[in-house]
Ligand SMILES: [Zn+2]
């Protein structure tokens with residue numbers, strides 16, 4: 418298959434993905450809203466071993482659910498948000514995973530999201546892009562809850 422390449426606005430920071438993504442998620446949490454400057458955002462989840470980061474980057478780490486931490490990488494030149502570590506990946510899949518904001522691929526052929534979380538923060542006028550069963554007001558918090566949702570989506 419052809420390799421998907423994600424990049425920031427100025428183009429000095431790139432991520433080359435050697436394999437298909439495992440999941441496509443929509444997130445409307447307050448942190449993603451502030452990071453992206455828009456009320457909702459879409460992210461492709463890859464196995465970390467399948468992505469190669471090229472270029473200079475800086476990191477920002479914040480607290481996530483259940484005391485976990487989440488680390489973001491961004492371009493120090495243009496500020497673009499390029500990728501983040503999925504904080505529950507080790508506990509669920511036994512390996513690291515990397516989330517990459519969909520817009521960095523600028524590929525209109527990528528399929529619609531598998532799941533949508535934190536819809537409680539989405540503006541009421543915003544259209545739904547996934548069906549009711551794939552839409553959650555918040556996000557699953559414990560590892561067991563996450564596994565349950567992933568199994569229901571056929572992703573575990
Ligand atoms: Zn840049």
Ligand SMILES: [Zn+2]
Pocket residue numbers: 444445446447448449450535
């Ligand atoms: Zn979020």
